[in-house]
Every structure is written in structure tokens, then in C-alpha cells.
Amino acid sequence: MIEARALRHEILLPVKPGFIAFTLIAALLLNLLPWSGDWLWVKPDFVALVVLYWCVEQPRRLGFAVPWLLGLLMDVADGTLFGQHALSYTILAYAGIVLHRRVQMFNMRQQVLHVVPLLLLAQAVALLVRLVAGADFPGLAYFAASLTGAALWPVMGHVLKLPQRPRLDPDQV
Amino acid sequence: MEHQPPPFFKTGPTPLARLLIFTALSVTVLVADARFNYLPTLRQVVAVMVYPLQRIASAPAGIVRRVGEFFVTQSSLRADNARLREESLANASALQQIPALQAENRQLRDLLAVRERLEVRVVAAETLYAAHDPFSRKIVVDKGSQQGIRAGQPVIDQSGVIGQVTRAYPWLSEVTLITDKGQLVPVQNLRNGLRAVLAGTGNDGTLELRFVPLNADYQNGDRLVTSGIDGVYPPGLPVAQVSNVIRNAAQPFARIAGTPLAGVASYAHVLIVQGQRDLPPRPPDEDQPARTRKPRKN
Numbered sequence: 001m002i003e004a005r006a007l008r009h010e011i012l013l014p015v016k017p018g019f020i021a022f023t024l025i026a027a028l029l030l031n032l033l034p035w036s037g038d039w040l041w042v043k044p045d046f047v048a049l050v051v052l053y054w055c056v057e058q059p060r061r062l063g064f065a066v067p068w069l070l071g072l073l074m075d076v077a078d079g080t081l082f083g084q085h086a087l088s089y090t091i092l093a094y095a096g097i098v099l100h101r102r103v104q105m106f107n108m109r110q111q112v113l114h115v116v117p118l119l120l121l122a123q124a125v126a127l128l129v130r131l132v133a134g135a136d137f138p139g140l141a142y143f144a145a146s147l148t149g150a151a152l153w154p155v156m157g158h159v160l161k162l163p164q165r166p167r168l169d170p171d172q173v
Numbered sequence: 174m175e176h177q178p179p180p181f182f183k184t185g186p187t188p189l190a191r192l193l194i195f196t197a198l199s200v201t202v203l204v205a206d207a208r209f210n211y212l213p214t215l216r217q218v219v220a221v222m223v224y225p226l227q228r229i230a231s232a233p234a235g236i237v238r239r240v241g242e243f244f245v246t247q248s249s250l251r252a253d254n255a256r257l258r259e260e261s262l263a264n265a266s267a268l269q270q271i272p273a274l275q276a277e278n279r280q281l282r283d284l285l286a287v288r289e290r291l292e293v294r295v296v297a298a299e300t301l302y303a304a305h306d307p308f309s310r311k312i313v314v315d316k317g318s319q320q321g322i323r324a325g326q327p328v329i330d331q332s333g334v335i336g337q338v339t340r341a342y343p344w345l346s347e348v349t350l351i352t353d354k355g356q357l358v359p360v361q362n363l364r365n366g367l368r369a370v371l372a373g374t375g376n377d378g379t380l381e382l383r384f385v386p387l388n389a390d391y392q393n394g395d396r397l398v399t400s401g402i403d404g405v406y407p408p409g410l411p412v413a414q415v416s417n418v419i420r421n422a423a424q425p426f427a428r429i430a431g432t433p434l435a436g437v438a439s440y441a442h443v444l445i446v447q448g449q450r451d452l453p454p455r456p457p458d459e460d461q462p463a464r465t466r467k468p469r470k471n
Contacts, residue, residue, distance in 0.1 A: 025226070028226050032226055032231070032302065033234070034302035035302065036303050037438070040303065040307070068195050068198065072219050073219060073222065073223045077223050078304045082207075082212055083201075083202035086199045090195040091196070098188055135308040136308070136375060138375075
């Protein structure tokens with residue numbers, strides 16, 4: 001717990017808006033890579049992960065419009081119903097913004113336990129939309145993507161915090 | 174009147190209010206798309222926005238493939254060469270007969286006054302990626318409406334039908350594979366000419382024939398080709414091979430499973446078949462008396 005506090009109270013540089021945009025575009029690119037076969041089932045939704053990350057870390061920055069528009073882009077790219085990803089990212093952003101104080105109390109590895117239900121919720125929303133639209137339940141393997149996504153959460157958090165870490169020796173340029 | 178002090182921080186509407194606004198917006202868009210099909214233009218606009226990302230994301234795979242092609246070993250090239258030479262020899266005799274057969278076919282069709290079969294035109298396209306949607310089977314290919322691709326055109330590869338274009342964007346199009354759950358292909362059994370409808374099951378590698386009576390003559394290994402009566406698929410393209418026939422007298426229809434002949438799950442190069450067939454006009458409805466000339470009796 002002390003370790004968690006220490007990590008939380010680490011002094012970080014302010015995040016640049018350009019960096020947030022860059023990470024979101026990189027997540028879109030990762031989602032659009034030509035995944036095939038069984039990889040499609042375990043591939044996490046990188047956009048959902050990054051949206052959730054920024055909503056938890058910087059709850060005032062992203063807002064709702066950006067996740068919603070990213071959802072529309074994913075809907076077109078994946079050929080799904082228009083608005084399906086948009087709805088699920090909106091709900092994810094809300095959950096992230098509302099819970100950010102609680103989630104921030106934990107370190108990245110402990111946050112995984114909060115991230116799993118949130119990602120599952122976002123997937124369940126998409127599932128519900130498709131079931132209403134007349135699709136069949138694709139099996140429990142559908143939810144595997146949330147678990148792999150949550151497993152990636154600590155790694156992603158470490159990487160996304162790198163530009164915010166101050167240099168160890170400020171005199172050294 | 175009591176005055177509230179102005180807030181220190183302007184935060185706009187509460188998260189809950191914003192959630193409700195954007196949820197309402199999403200649901201509106203969903204209903205407009207799923208129920209009424211209102212938003213094709215908006216979809217096209219978003220498609221243009223996402224197009225550069227789609228091309229960038231699929232570029233590494235292309236580079237990896239090209240590097241792999243560069244480093245093929247000589248032995249595999251020689252084996253390929255030998256195989257292709259054998260194939261071309263085997264095909265040569267058949268090819269030489271084609272002009273004569275075509276001429277003969279034309280004459281016979283003239284004699285019978287039957288419409289000519291359409292010469293199919295194909296556009297080659299490359300698969301960019303498989304759509305990440307567990308509820309459907311779709312791929313995205315790199316040719317679109319700028320290259321004359323339209324929704325509804327059939328897509329084949331070297332060994333058979335793989336699907337149908339369901340949405341055409343300016344430079345990309347979305348192909349629904351025959352294994353998708355909602356995708357139907359009218360087929361004909363090559364052995365005895367029986368017609369049926371082949372439906373996808375949502376699993377890669379299995380198709381099923383729908384509404385086939387129990388006593389219909391289907392055997393394992395029967396090849397199914399497109400029948401062409403739908404006006405979408407040109408007739409005679411191979412689609413599937415019957416892999417399993419279950420006849421249970423307790424059920425009204427036989428359960429007949431097939432495996433696709435084309436590389437439906439292999440995502441390589443595909444051919445998009447163009448050219449509308451000029452179909453005969455739609456027959457008059459049942460309740461209206463058909464205007465046909467009665468044969469005059471002498």
C-alpha cells in the first residue's frame with residue numbers, strides 16, 4: 001500500500017494534448033492491423049483501452065465527443081452497426097470519469113481489477129446492441145478480448161506515462 | 174432574492190448529463206442505421222476519414238509479405254515452375270477447344286433463340302484485413318466505387334465463390350463472406366442439377382443447405398455450383414462441397430453441411446465480378462391475368 005501511495009504521488013509533467021491525440025491514433029492503427037484467425041478473438045480493443053486510460057488519468061481532457069467519434073470510425077472500419085462502438089465507448093468514458101478518483105488510488109497492477117469489469121461492461125453493451133439487432137450470441141470467447149485488454153493495462157500505463165516522467169537529473173540536457 | 178456565488182471552475186454539464194446526451198445520440202444513429210438505413214452518406218464521409226489509417230495499418234503486412242517473397246528459395250521456385258508448366262500443358266488442350274466450343278455454343282443458342290450468357294468481367298483486389306466483428310464474417314478489400322465496385326457484386330477467388338460486396342466506399346469495399354450467417358447463395362448440385370439455397374452458419378468452414386427435403390438426392394462429395402437464378406451470381410461458379418448429410422425422419426428437412434471450395438478464410442487476392450446481367454422482366458403477379466397470346470385453334 002505504501003508502494004502504491006508512493007507511485008501515486010510521483011510528480012509527473014503535464015500531459016500534452018498532442019500526445020493524447022497521438023496515442024488515440026496509434027490505438028486506432030493497432031485495431032486496424034490485419035489480425036486474422038484466432039488472434040481476432042484475443043485481440044483487445046486498443047481504442048477502448050486508451051480511452052479508458054485517459055478518462056481515468058485526465059478526466060477533464062477527453063470528454064465524451066472524442067470517444068464517440070472514435071466509435072463511429074471503428075464502426076465504419078469494422079463494418080458493424082453504425083453507433084455500436086460509439087455507444088460502448090461513451091459508456092466506457094462515463095465509467096472512467098466517474099470512477100477516476102477510486103481507480104487512481106491503486107497502482108497500475110491493482111487497477112486491473114477495476115479495468116476488467118469496465119471493459120466487460122463496454123463489450124456487453126456492444127453485445128446487447130447486436131442481440132437486439134438480430135445476431136446470435138457468439139460464445140463466451142467473445143469476452144476474451146476484455147481479459148487480454150486488462151492484462152495489457154499495466155504495460156500500457158507504464159508506456160503512456162513515459163513522456164510525463166521528468167528526467168532524473170534536470171541539469172543533464 | 175438569494176444569490177449563489179458564481180462557481181470557481183466552469184465544468185459544463187455533469188458527466189451523467191453528457192452520458193445521457195451521447196447515449197441518446199448513439200441510439201438515434203443506431204436506429205437510423207439498422208432500421209431505416211438512413212445514413213449511407215454519413216458512413217461514406219466517415220469512411221473517407223478512416224481510409225488513410227486503414228491503408229497505413231495494412232502496409233506493414235504487405236511489406237512483410239514482399240520481403241518474404243524476395244527470400245523464396247530456389248528449390249521452391251523450381252517446384253512451382255514445374256507444377257505450373259504441367260498445369261499449363263494440361264490446360265492447353267482444353268483451352269484450344271474453347272474457341273470452337275464457344276462458336277458452337279453461340280450457334281446452338283442462336284438456333285434455340287436463348288439469351289447469351291454474360292461474359293464476366295473481373296477486377297482483382299487485395300484483402301486488407303478481416304473485419305474485427307465476432308458477429309459476422311466480413312473482409313475489407315482495396316478496391317472501391319472509384320474502380321467501379323458496387324454493392325451486390327459477387328467476389329470469387331481462383332477456386333470458387335467467397336462472398337459478395339455489401340458496402341462500397343470510395344477506395345475500399347466491404348465483402349461479406351459466404352460463411353456469414355445472413356449470407357445466402359442459390360446453388361445447384363453439379364451431379365444432378367438439384368437447386369437449393371446455401372446459407373452460411375457464422376463459422377469459418379461450414380455452410381448448410383436450407384430447406385432440402387429428406388428424400389433429396391445429396392451425397393457426400395457432391396459439388397455445388399451457383400445456379401444463377403438469383404441474377405447476382407453468374408451461373409456455374411463452384412461454391413461448396415457437401416461434407417455431411419444427416420437424414421432424421423423426425424425432422425422435416427435434411428441437414429446437409431458443406432465446406433466452401435474457395436479459400437474463404439485465407440484472405441489473399443480476390444476477384445470482384447462486374448457486369449450486370451440483363452435479366453428478363455419480372456413476371457406479372459399472380460392475381461393479375463397474364464397477358465399471353467392464346468394459341469389460336471383452327
